[in-house]
Amino acid sequence: NARAKEGEHAVYCAVHKSEPLVLFCQTCDVLTCRDCQLNTHKDHQ
Numbered sequence: 001n002a003r004a005k006e007g008e009h010a011v012y013c014a015v016h017k018s019e020p021l022v023l024f025c026q027t028c029d030v031l032t033c034r035d036c037q038l039n040t041h042k043d044h045q
Contacts, residue, residue, distance in 0.1 A: 009019035010020040011031070019033035 013033035021031035023037045025041040030034045
């Protein structure tokens with residue numbers, strides 16, 4: 001779920017300012033947003 005739970009704060013993508021970082025790219029060892037995962041990191045694990 002992309003929404004932060006009560007007491008938690010969402011961290012947003014530096015490229016896609018309105019997209020929360022909710023996925024993880026194992027290849028790059030970084031958190032990604034949905035848009036970055038589908039584009040920049042699409043062939044990564």
